[in-house]
Amino acid sequence: xxxxxxxxCALLSxxxxxxxxxxxxxxxxxxxxxxxxxxxDNTEHYILRFNAGIQNENSSTALMNVTGAVSFVDPDGSTxxxxxxxxxxxxxxxxxxxxxxxxxxxxxxxxxxxxxxxSDKEKLLKDKGVERSFFDDKIVKLEISGYKKDDIRxxxxxxxxxxx
Amino acid sequence: xxxxxxxxxxxYSAIITLIIGITLGAVxxxxxxxxxxxxxxxxxxxxxxxxxxxxxxxxxxxxQIFAGYxxxxxxxxxxxxxxxxxxIYADEKIDQERKIYLEVLLERRKEGSLLGRxxxxxxxxxxxxxxxxxxxxxxxxxx
Numbered sequence: 001x002x003x004x005x006x007x008x009c010a011l012l013s014x015x016x017x018x019x020x021x022x023x024x025x026x027x028x029x030x031x032x033x034x035x036x037x038x039x040x041d042n043t044e045h046y047i048l049r050f051n052a053g054i055q056n057e058n059s060s061t062a063l064m065n066v067t068g069a070v071s072f073v074d075p076d077g078s079t080x081x082x083x084x085x086x087x088x089x090x091x092x093x094x095x096x097x098x099x100x101x102x103x104x105x106x107x108x109x110x111x112x113x114x115x116x117x118x119s120d121k122e123k124l125l126k127d128k129g130v131e132r133s134f135f136d137d138k139i140v141k142l143e144i145s146g147y148k149k150d151d152i153r154x155x156x157x158x159x160x161x162x163x164x
Numbered sequence: 165x166x167x168x169x170x171x172x173x174x175x176y177s178a179i180i181t182l183i184i185g186i187t188l189g190a191v192x193x194x195x196x197x198x199x200x201x202x203x204x205x206x207x208x209x210x211x212x213x214x215x216x217x218x219x220x221x222x223x224x225x226x227x228q229i230f231a232g233y234x235x236x237x238x239x240x241x242x243x244x245x246x247x248x249x250x251x252i253y254a255d256e257k258i259d260q261e262r263k264i265y266l267e268v269l270l271e272r273r274k275e276g277s278l279l280g281r282x283x284x285x286x287x288x289x290x291x292x293x294x295x296x297x298x299x300x301x302x303x304x305x306x307x
Contacts, residue, residue, distance in 0.1 A: 059232070059233040059234050059245070060225075060227075060233060062249075090253070092246065092249045092250060092253060093245065093246075093249060094242055094245060094246050094249075095246055095249070095250070152225060152249060153222065153225050153226060155253065156221075156222055156225065156249065156252045156253065157222060159252055159253055159255060160218060160219075160222070160252065
């Protein structure tokens with residue numbers, strides 16, 4: 001009888017846990033990176049533009065204040081080349097949040113990434129930039145460090161109440 | 165050979181299926197008799213369309229137990245959800261032309277209620293069969 005109660009409790013807890021879990025985005029959709037040279041205050045700089053989507057696959061959970069980083073790593077996973085933090089205020093259920101990042105770097109910081117993307121300074125200057133739209137999952141990684149889960153019904157009700 | 169008395173099993177089966185049937189029926193008929201007419205009334209509004217449609221959507225955003233939004237039969241439901249979530253979140257107006265998308269969600273809820281009601285009937289039939297077997301077993305055991 002004790003076993004039955006324990007088994008029932010475990011099953012109920014597992015069900016509650018499963019119901020309370022929300023899927024958290026773990027991959028980038030269509031990442032595009034572009035690096036261009038720019039002259040700023042008579043010094044060479046490089047502008048990095050990064051665009052990608054992250055999908056909220058939950059049907060009734062909105063992800064609020066999503067923070068994290070996009071990391072570029074060596075294909076063997078041993079060295080992190082660059083990590084760019086991002087923040088998205090909200091990703092509604094079944095929607096794709098768009099990460100749009102623009103950063104300026106000096107040459108010594110950007111070149112390892114340029115090389116990782118299969119280019120070098122010479123090619124970059126000749127082609128007026130480097131652009132890559134398809135990545136190996138091993139090269140570009142998504143790391144979510146913070147988020148808040150809210151039921152979409154509560155979010156929408158709050159929005160309506162704010163208005164009234 | 166002594167006949168095994170199965171009446172206990174039949175009685176428990178009858179009670180369990182009856183409880184499941186009543187629960188499903190309660191949920192389905194609450195949707196059929198309370199929720200769906202309320203949404204229909206909001207959708208038939210001629211004035212203050214934006215507010216009424218938003219209220220209707222908030223009701224429809226809570227899916228019927230048999231018509232959850234986790235699995236989709238078509239993209240119409242998904243598109244309707246993302247459209248209205250976005251509109252309400254961004255505090256944008258919803259006009260009468262969008263009624264058709266709310267009707268898609270209402271239709272899905274109605275299908276869910278219907279499925280719930282049919283499942284209730286199925287469980288009631290199971291329960292009835294178990295009761296018949298139970299009384300039959302009890303009467304043969306008495307003899």
